[in-house]
Amino acid sequence: MTSSGSTSQSYATERETTEGRVFTVTGGDWDTVTGAIDPLSNEKIVVNMGPQHPSTHGVLRLVLELEGETVTEARCVIGYLHTGIEKNLEYRNWTQGTTFVTRADYLAPLFNEAGYVLGVEKLLGITDDITERAQTIRVLFMELNRISSHLVWLATAGMEIGAISMMLYGFREREYILDIFEETTGLRMNHAYFRPGGVANDIPDSAIKKIRDFLIYMPKKLKEYEDLLSGQVIWQQRTQGVAVLDVTGCLALGITGPVLRSAGLAWDMRKTLPYSGYENYEFDVPTATTGDVWGRYQVRMAEMRESLKIVEQALDRLRPGPIFISDKKIAWPAQLAMGVDGLGNSLEHVAKIMGASMESLIHHFKLVTEGFRVPAGQVYIGIEHPRGELGVHVVSDGGTHPYRVHMRDPSFVNLQAIPAMAEGALLADVIAGGASLDPVMGGCDR
Amino acid sequence: MSLESNEPVGANLGAPAQTPASPEKGMFGIQGSGDVSGFGGLVRRKPEVVGTPKPYGSYFDEVTDALEEAYPGFADAIEKVVVDRDELTLHIVPAKIAEVAQIMRDDESLRFELCSSVSGVDYLDSDARRLHVIYQLTSMTYRRRVRLEAAVPAGGSLPTVTHIYPTADWQEREAYDMFGVVFTGHPNLTRILMPDDWEGHPQLKDYPLGGVPVEYKGAEIPPPDQRRIYQ
Structure with a gap:
């Protein structure tokens, strides 16, 4: 970049401020900065990385103090994607809440929905009344979502460490899962598919077939990724012994999920505090003992295989039956079906409520516009999200709207580990370490 | 409902939330901050927290x-x-x-x-x-x-x-x-999600929803009732 005189103006512009000289660096122009700094009088350099930096996973901003290439202090600045989801929930009815929470962590939308609806169901006291089929569909979709989330992790982490082709492959396979989601929920993300009382609509046979095909297709691809990465010297050197965090550090900082399991503690709430019938599935909780980026890579690869096992078992357990709770005071009155223009009320249902039954029209209208009431109280639901513990604290005051919903998002809590992993390490390892946490800023900032 | 009071209708408890008079102007037909209580004229219930007698059960x-x-x-x-x-x-x-x-x-x-x-x-x-x-x-x-x-x-x-x-x-x-x-005793109790020069605490129930000027540094966006009107 510096070779061209005409373009160098737009890069590495410098200006004097009260804090010292400030450079704006956009890539490939570091020698302009290093050339302009006297190494004797300026031992320390503060680098502001982000919020618009391709290797910080979305709008995460890192303020790094460097001595040479060693990071002496690292601080995260977040909040750039704060959208007030928790506040918005308080002004919508309970069912509408799922359309908000699904947008928090956009790579794991079904987990956000699951945490929220499990909370609402516990408040309603209908946890045990959720039909077998709805439970199985939820588990099936959560595990598919876990694979698609881990695939994005693998893709972006690969890209950040220099394995660009991994990014293409990861997103390619994720597309397959998004197709399955689209086939069923009508949307690739932001599904609002899990509803208090069940799921919005049944899985069509075409989607079941796609999932069966995926179960054959995916293990080969996982093998391919490992062939591509595991033996690669650069991949090993960038991950092994990098950004180590042991169990003590994880627990103190509240880190859960694959990062905690890579340090050796097999804490997975699907096993330890099961929900949604996970106790009926056979799967292992993969762990590593290295506590570094390499360990997290291995744990996530193994988790995708375990998720495939669960998906297969869930498909086998899938029996025909209702997908919504039978209580008509809560069950969503719509009978959704996929039409030519997307998901909507089935024509038979529209014909029935419009033509045959005034009462069901009134019931439909009341339930959709006003919603149902939820007895006053509070509950906390913790579920195993791809990134760790997703906690949803739901408070009701007895009304038709949530009184307060707080999402303890694993990205938010896990990002606190960045200073612990980065300080004293090299600048390049900040990227590898940050990527290994798999932060999703939509969930972090909510 | 005037903007000066800066208090959303329905935030004061005890009484049913007032429904604001029908708006005459404003970009989206809402003046002031509207009824942001979320109760739509319903009387709020205040559930009482009652201690549980022993034994509590479970663990x-x-x-x-x-x-x-x-x-x-x-x-x-x-x-x-x-x-x-x-x-x-x-x-x-x-x-x-x-x-x-x-x-x-x-x-x-x-x-x-x-x-x-x-x-x-x-x-x-x-x-x-x-x-x-x-x-x-x-x-x-x-x-x-x-x-x-x-x-x-x-x-x-x-x-x-x-x-x-x-x-x-x-x-x-x-x-x-x-x-x-x-x-x-917190080592660094500063704002984390909102900008550091933000005023007010948004999750409070009486924090106005809309009807307040945009607070970001340097941005000048008037409250909704002072914007252009499309009719």
């Missing part, structure tokens, strides 16, 4: 007994024990929260190693107990959960638990940012 008796044994100030610190929907909530005197958390973490028969979540709830019911700070603790050893709850007035303070659970650092900052609860 709850073991937890409370262990805490009582390990913590001499149990009677002074624990206001109420509530068991609801198979969850245990200990209502704690705010000043004692750090002491209780320390014992919850360290005592061998309690072992709540992980502080899963810290958040706030604005209950808007009485001045002295308006804001509740909620701590969700998880014991990985015993696979148990317990909730600690401390009530403070608006802008009130209580000791930080960051020296016991470092993970509470950002979560307390979020509770401060959203509710204005001050955690004394």
